[in-house]
Amino acid sequence: MCPHCRAFITTKDRVCPYCNETVAPPVRSRTPGPILGGMIPHARFNTVIILLINTALFLAMEINPRVGSAGAMFAPGIENGQWWRLITAGFLHGGVLHILMNSWALFDLGAMVEEMYGSSRMLVIYFVSNITGFYLSYRMGNGVSVGASAALFGLIGCMIALGVRERSSIGSSIRGMFIRWAIYGLMFSFLPGIDMWAHIGGLIGGFAIGYVAGEPREGAPVEKLWRVAAWFAIVITLGSFAEMYLWFSSSM
Numbered sequence: 001m002c003p004h005c006r007a008f009i010t011t012k013d014r015v016c017p018y019c020n021e022t023v024a025p026p027v028r029s030r031t032p033g034p035i036l037g038g039m040i041p042h043a044r045f046n047t048v049i050i051l052l053i054n055t056a057l058f059l060a061m062e063i064n065p066r067v068g069s070a071g072a073m074f075a076p077g078i079e080n081g082q083w084w085r086l087i088t089a090g091f092l093h094g095g096v097l098h099i100l101m102n103s104w105a106l107f108d109l110g111a112m113v114e115e116m117y118g119s120s121r122m123l124v125i126y127f128v129s130n131i132t133g134f135y136l137s138y139r140m141g142n143g144v145s146v147g148a149s150a151a152l153f154g155l156i157g158c159m160i161a162l163g164v165r166e167r168s169s170i171g172s173s174i175r176g177m178f179i180r181w182a183i184y185g186l187m188f189s190f191l192p193g194i195d196m197w198a199h200i201g202g203l204i205g206g207f208a209i210g211y212v213a214g215e216p217r218e219g220a221p222v223e224k225l226w227r228v229a230a231w232f233a234i235v236i237t238l239g240s241f242a243e244m245y246l247w248f249s250s251s252m
Helices: 045-063 066-071 075-079 085-091 096-117 119-139 149-165 169-188 196-213 222-250
Strands: none
Touching (some): 045 066, 045 085, 045 119
């Protein structure tokens, strides 16, 4: 976006074609470069890392199904102080089709959100919407739930927020497209075995953080705050997996 008139411009523009304002190079998401020799050139670092974590935990569950019981959103466990389940549940999946569908959605959504919001904001959005999704699921009485879809709906929500903030024809297009994504996803949520409340909670959390966050501004002091928030999310996530492991080990 042009920092002066807020119009969408390309990454190659150095002068805004709408207001003639000089534009600094865009804030880039940290990326490991093209994957598989360029076959997956648009994947972003955070998206790839989350996909790898999800895959590793899915394989661990295939080897030992009790991994799922240690990390799933389980209402009685949360009531007994097992807070980590609100975080770890978003990295676990209940079957091959489940993880494949969520990975497919994450690959596209994660790349788009990282491109528009930057790496730090993307991590915070993912972290918060994961928690708000499973917290709402817990409060609405769902017994057991796992999956990345709560956070995925958060990514949809933050893109809707971007479209709301950007008052232009492009913003309207973004808003309309991702509202349709949300509607289709919520309609799909009525199928048996789908945690609709986690989806709604994730959507709300993602929209709220996305609306507050706005787009990255190179050199702005607020960027340091978002980096601190991203590292806080990483530390809390690692701590939640440490708690999960300790509970898993003690219950063996």
